[in-house]
Structure formats: C-alpha cells, structure tokens
Amino acid sequence: MIRDEWRKELRKSMTAKERMAIKRVVMPMEDPIERLKGNTEVNKGLSVFEAVKEAQRCLDCANPPCIQGCPVGVDIPTFIKYIEAGDFLKSAQVIKQSNLFPAICGRVCPQEVQCEKNCIYFDKLNKEPVAIGYLERFVADYERESGTTYIPEIGKISQVKVAVVGSGPAGIAAAGDLARYGYQVSVYEALHELGGVLRYGIPEFRLPNHIIEFEIDNLKKIGVKFYTNIIIGKTLSHDDLKESGYKAFFIGSGAGLPKFMNIPGENHVGIMSANEYLTRINLMGAAKQDYDTPVFYGRNVAVIGGGNTAMDSVRTAKRLGAERAMIIYRRSFNEMPARKEEIKHAMEEGVEFLNLNEPVEYLADENGRVNRIKLRRMELGEPDASGRCRPVPLKDSEYSLQADMVIVSIGVSPNPLISMHMPELKVTPSGTIEVCGELMKANVEGFYAGGDIVRGGATVIAAMGDGRKAAFAIHRYLSGI
C-alpha cells in the first residue's frame, strides 16, 4: 500500500512500542447522579489533546483489519492519522467519503463488534482496541463546531428524479449518495419530524436532536428535498410518484410493528412497547413542560429485553423518576445484544439487571393498571440457531414482583404499509422486503430497499450501509453503467 510522505513521516515519529504503551482514552462522562436530572448527553466527547493521543495508538497497519469490520468501509487508519497530524477537517473529509454521518455513527455504532473488534490491539495483542468510535465522533463534532463543514462534491447534475421512502438512517444515507451522484432526490417521511428512529427512538442523552437536524440540513444543502406527513402507499401511491416523473425508488420505511410476547395480561394499562414509550418521550416531548402528549411515570418500571432499545427505555424511565428501573432479560450479560457502553452507562445510573428471568404473566389492579409481574428463572442451554445459548426455564422457579409500568422491548416486525399497498412487491414470510444481494434490488423494476424493512431489526449503521449500496445500484440502473 502506497502511503503519502506525510504519513510515512508520521509513522516514523514514534516507535510501535511507544504507541502501544499509551493507554486507551477514557471517554469523559457526565456524572451519573447529575445526568439522571436531565437529558444531557452522557458522553462528553474527547478533547483535542485526548483525541491526538488516542490517534497515536493506531499502528497504521499495512492491511488494516478495522476497515473490514466497518459496514460502510470507512478508511479508518487514514482518518485517524489525520487526527494525529492535527488536520481534523481533512480527517472529517476522509470519513465522509464513505459515511456522510460520522457524528451519528460515532455515537450509536456498536464499534465493539465491528471495527474495534478487528483492531489489531484487541484481536492480536490482547489489549484494548483503538477507540475508533470516539475518534470518529471527535472529528465530526470538531468539524461541526468549526463552522466549516465539508460539503461533498456533487456529480454531474441530472434531472432524473429519485424518491426515498423514510427519513431514517437507511433513507438519509441513500439520499445523500444519490444527491452526490447528481439526482433530484425527494425524501418522504410519514411522521411530522425527520430522522426516523434517530428521532423517535434514540434518546437525547445518547444522540442529541440538534445533531440529526444538522446532518439533515447538510443534505438539504446538497439539494435533497424533504416532505413530512406523507405516507407512501396512503397519501401518495408509488404510481402517483411514477406519474410525477420519479424513475427509481428506495424504500427505507423501517421496522414498524412492535412485537409482544403474547402472555396473559399484556394489554393491561401501563404496559407498552418501547416504540410507544420512546416515541412519546423523544418525538412528542411528553416529559417536557407544556407538551400535550401524556406519558406514565412509573415507580417500579420493568423493561423486557436486552437490546439497545431496552437500554434506552430503562434509562429514560430512570430519568423520569423511577425508583426501580429494571431490565428483565432471559439470557445473561454475555448474550445481551446492547452496546457494551450502554449497559455500562445503565449500571452507573442504577438500573437493575434481572438477567436469566422471563415474564410469564402480568397482573393488574381494579382499574386495569398493571401492578405485578410474574416471572420465572431461566438457565442457559445449548446454543440455538442464532448461535446464542438458548434460555431454558427452571422448574418451579416462578415468583412475582411489583411493577406499575412495563415496557416491552423484544424487537419489531417490518412495517407492512408499503407491501400492503404494493402486492406485487415480494416479501418474505416475516414481512421483510426481499432484495437481491448487494444491489438491494426488489423484484419490482426500479425499486430498491434497505434497513429494517429488509433486515427486520438491525443497527443504524447496517441501515446506512444498505442505503449506500442501494444508491449505488440505483445510480447504475439509471445511468446504465
């Protein structure tokens, strides 16, 4: 691999031993007691000094394995070395070649199972990996606060129109790339605010709204048009869009339907999906002064599930005054799908983890409001199809505990609205849109799809990766290359 001169010099400026002697940076955080009082972001971000020092740890591997771990293939060593060289704006440009939204991904990507998992420090040297996520966020925040944001170059402007359904991570990633290829891109959003799950799902303490707004504004600057309150399949059909000249479509309508466990009492008042709870708080401002949407304030709040959404819910409940905020998860910490950092933050905030427990029934008071959960204890058995150990109920282990609010966070099914109104679109038995491999192409000519509508429930970065792949495939389709 040919390196630029500056990079060779940089490499020689420190020995590998010196680099390896540096300890991984610790992310400065808001104090747990303080952060429970409000909605401020927990991670405060690295200082320039901390970022440069962390960047020095990176050994600038000849065949960087970290890139393989990134779903969108960010050139990680190059952006890190620009940080070490002190050229943070250039570093941001490098990331934006592959990922237009580093401020978001630096905050919400599960780095520990992606880039950082592949880092030579972790994989070969048995040390803590380079803090790639923290550095990505640092660069993005630095650039945003510098006021000189890099707006990517736009290809030859074309008059061809492309419609994007949904303004979540898949949609905005597709829209960004399509605009860069030069197309006229319109994004249609069903809700009254943009951002999809970034907005209604992920709380402010993890991803502040102003960052989403900033990223969307940048898309507007490169010509992407956004329309809220429009449901494709309802307000406008895809035929309407075709008639008004759209030549290709990307569907990123997300995972619509919350799953429930189908156990007795699950429809009692005070039991809701994580989607409902988080939407009330994040999208509707239910906990803020003067906002009209109501929300329950539970004293003993149980959140069912062990994913990121479960962590977001339980930590939100804690911030809204819950005395006990509990995670009820049927496996153990090892199998928990949430980001490690979210679990750590939840623990710091006093969230209780009732692992190896499963709800079997909910009981209610005379008004129909939930007041107790019946649980049973579990143990781990043989690995199942997902590769994780299957939880097996322990005999005669049932017990119950108080809970006046329950948030069910056990996953989502794909949104059925599009396929309901487009019967010719091929979907799997579980309702996800069938796409052909890397092209993200659906069975209907000109239609592409990605994100949770294809995956059924995955990460922000996976959705962004899909959006980018689809944008490229759409570009090939429209330009005939």
Add this chain to the structure above:
Amino acid sequence: MNKVIAKENLGKNVVRFEIEAPLISRKRQPGNFVIVKIGRKGERIPLTITGSDAEKGTISLIVQIVGVSSHKIASLKVGETVTDVVGPLGRPTHIEKVGTVLCAGGGVGIAPLLPIAEAFHEAGNRIVTVLAARTKELVILEKEMRAFSDELLVMTDDGSQGMKGLITEGMEQIIRRETIHKAVTIGPAIMMKYTSLLTKKYNIPTIASLNTIMIDGTGMCGACRVTVAGQRKFACIDGPEFNAHEVDFDELLIRLAGYKKEEKYNYGEFLKGKVAN
C-alpha cells in the same frame, strides 16, 4: 396547506371543520381517518374523515371538545392552519350490496358513520339508521344522515328529541320488524359493546369502528392494540373497523381510560392557564 376553510358548530362542544388537504381528499375512502396535531408541542390525535371534496381539495373533520388537544383544534379559526395532518389512515370500509343495513351511531360516532352510510346507500342497500345521544343538543348530522337513510330514528336518554331510551331499544324495534343483513355501529366503546351484544343475539353481521389511543397511526407504537377473536390487532393498520362480535370491548374500555387521570389533570391546567391569560 392544512388551512381551515370553513367551520361550523354542530352542537354543544362539537365542531365541524373543512380543511384544505388536497392529497388526502383524493385518496380517502369511507372508514379512513387522519392524524392531526396542533402546534409544535401538540399531541397527535386520530380523527375520522366525515367527508371530502376532491375537486376543492378539502376534507371535513368533526371534533368533540373533551381535552386539551380537541380544545385546541376546536379553537382554530377559519384561515388558520392545522400544524400537521397525515393520512388517510386505516383500512377503508368494505362496501357491498347486502340488502338492508342498520346504521347505529352514538354521539360523535355519527361523524364516521355518515360516509359509511352514504357508501352503503350508493351500493344499493336499504339504510335504516338509529342515532342516539344523551340529549337533543348532542344529536349531530341528523339532516345529513337522513339524506342517505330510508328510515331514521332518533333516541335520546332524556326524550328531548325522538324517542326516549337507549340506542339498543331503537335498534331492537327495527330488528324485530324487518330482516337486517348487516349492522354498522360507531359510538362510545360502551355503546358499541351493547349494540354488538344485541346484534349478536340476532346473528346480524356487525362492524364496529374503534377509536383507540394512537400516536403514529402507521403501526409503529402499538398503543392502539385491541383483542379481536382472541388475537392482538392494531386498530391503525388492521382496523379501525372490526367484526364487532369478536372485539373484546371490556379490554378496550379499560385501555381507553388508561390516560384519563393525566388527561383530566392536563385539561384542568390548560383551562386554568386560559383563564389566567
């Protein structure tokens, strides 16, 4: 967009609006609803579309003032705009020619019933309508309903208009008198519970349109879940209309009352604020 074109008081605390919504006006069918939101800090609430004019690009909505959000909507003046309107949502009513259709509407439930009665009428059915309310001032859209009904009966609790008695009494009179092939019942959940029990007794296929708590209206939140034939259904995408005989109305009643305390408190504070201002 979303401009209020006309506004009319239909009765005590009930207001009809005509709103500019060209895209929705072209797509809506009987049974569809919209979600509206007033102001940046407003709540998303579902409202059934009572009618539309695709040429003018308008839809009409009927609102009963029961809390903060409905109060805010009802306070809009002609020329002002509804911040957000999205739709049309829900599955449209399945309209077919069956013979005689009994339309039973109570309170503001008469508003969503109107386009359904109209569609069944146009499909060539005989329409017999029973409208019910506590008292005379709460009977809405009688004239409009009459236009599509071969016969129309009004029931009031206090006898101030039509016959004195419950909606079920009026319905039973008709059911005993002639063959009813289908019934449509829309109104407060408690009313629909009893109208459904009645038509079940006489084996009349019945549809009920449920007005549940909702946020997004696209299946995302699950707040609108109801139990129908022992299965979980989402009123926003599987409904809002269901086989009335299969709906667990007792559960629906409890779930509808879920936020009552919060809503009552918020409305009290809102009205206090109004006075203070």
